[in-house]
Amino acid sequence: MIGRLPGTSRVSRRTAAAFLRSTATAFGGVAVAGQLAGPLFPHGLPAPGWVTVGSAGICVLWGAYRSRPVPxxxxxxxxxxxxxxxxxxxxxxxxxxxxxxxxxxxxxxxxxxxxxxxxxxxxxxxxxxxxxxxxxxxxxxxxxxxxxxxxxxxxxxxxxxxxxxxxxxxxxxxxxxxxxxxxxxxxxxxxxxxxxxxxxxxxxxxxxxxxxxxxxxxxxxxxxxxxxxxxxxxxxxxxxxxxxxxxxxxxxxxxxxxxxxxxxxxxxxxxxxxxxxxxxxxxxxxxxxxxxxxx
The missing domain is CATH 3.40.220.10 (Leucine Aminopeptidase, subunit E, domain 1)
Structure with a gap:
């Protein structure tokens, strides 16, 4: 196994920090996109719960991708x-x-x-x-x-x-x-x-x-x-x-x-x-x- 649990090494802490930064950036982008798309849905988003869960999943995946170790x-x-x-x-x-x-x-x-x-x-x-x-x-x-x-x-x-x-x-x-x-x-x-x-x-x-x-x-x-x-x-x-x-x-x-x-x-x-x-x-x-x- 290549990775370690966050906090077990200096590199792991850097990786965890990069993951959090990338995930937060993605959440910010999704929030801006939601504001821009708001006028397109005057009666609210369809299935807002699923949209929220899906958006969160995409942000986490983006953070994991951006912080992945490059071999x-x-x-x-x-x-x-x-x-x-x-x-x-x-x-x-x-x-x-x-x-x-x-x-x-x-x-x-x-x-x-x-x-x-x-x-x-x-x-x-x-x-x-x-x-x-x-x-x-x-x-x-x-x-x-x-x-x-x-x-x-x-x-x-x-x-x-x-x-x-x-x-x-x-x-x-x-x-x-x-x-x-x-x-x-x-x-x-x-x-x-x-x-x-x-x-x-x-x-x-x-x-x-x-x-x-x-x-x-x-x-x-x-x-x-x-x-x-x-x-x-x-x-x-x-x-x-x-x-x-x-x-x-x-x-x-x-x-x-x-x-x-x-x-x-x-x-x-x-x-x-x-x-x-x-x-x-x-x-x-x-x-x-x-x-x-x-x-």
Missing amino acids: VVRQEFRRPDLTVVVEAGDLFTAPGHLVVGFCDTFDTAPEDGRLINEGSVQAQLLRRRYDGDVRRLDAELCAALAPVAPRSREVRADKPLGKLDRYPLGTVAVLGAPPRLVFATAYSRLGLDLVASSGVEDLWFCLNRLWDAVDRRARTDSVAMPLVGSGLARMDHLDQDSLLRLILMSFVARSREGAVCRELRVVLRPADLASVSVPEVRAFLRSMAEGLADR
């Missing part, structure tokens, strides 16, 4: 020419290359959910792109990370599960082959307690490194990514709405230097859409597009 935002940019799309759906059926977040150890084995949450995008990558074959995923990661020197190495006594080499935050391992690359980006640090964490500055830095890799390998293509950072320790103070704006701002800021890719598609889970104000995201993207065009 897709699409914004065209000029100079450089690119498109940003925000939508709810399945990341793995979205067109183009994929972005998948990893921790700095690039762990892949779920270890019964102790290392990788079974519902995470990374777990879906293993199941849906690699048919659960951890060895094949590890082999591609090893080849992609070969030019990168690990930042440090843990000892097994301190980290009993998973891999030991730690790579710098912002490291991007490009997996697969065109037309369906996977940009595996390390944007969180996995603690010895097996809890992944990242901060706003870390995420901003990692996004910039991601755009660099996309620029090198997919400049003329479409790239789809999830709402990275959601649920990470030290990022809990940022809601989905703020994380989405951070991603979009980072992409547009980097695009000022030149097109990163032809299209960026941020794919939200339906549950995330309930925490995102789609009209405000649309206005946010429009203002950035106007600012980019005026520079």
Whole structure:
């Protein structure tokens, strides 16, 4: 279920307020129409009770229509020419290359959910792109990370599960082959307690490194990514709405230097859409597009 009861979130309150405003506006329009139509019915309206009920129903339906959550935002940019799309759906059926977040150890084995949450995008990558074959995923990661020197190495006594080499935050391992690359980006640090964490500055830095890799390998293509950072320790103070704006701002800021890719598609889970104000995201993207065009 996408929606929540009014009052359970900031977005729900905005939706409820929009519903009330639209419904009140419709009632006002109906009242004016009634006054204008009055002279046409000197003996009163036929079946006034039904007319009242029908008018009220139409107003409520109009308010619901006007305040409905819109699942897709699409914004065209000029100079450089690119498109940003925000939508709810399945990341793995979205067109183009994929972005998948990893921790700095690039762990892949779920270890019964102790290392990788079974519902995470990374777990879906293993199941849906690699048919659960951890060895094949590890082999591609090893080849992609070969030019990168690990930042440090843990000892097994301190980290009993998973891999030991730690790579710098912002490291991007490009997996697969065109037309369906996977940009595996390390944007969180996995603690010895097996809890992944990242901060706003870390995420901003990692996004910039991601755009660099996309620029090198997919400049003329479409790239789809999830709402990275959601649920990470030290990022809990940022809601989905703020994380989405951070991603979009980072992409547009980097695009000022030149097109990163032809299209960026941020794919939200339906549950995330309930925490995102789609009209405000649309206005946010429009203002950035106007600012980019005026520079």
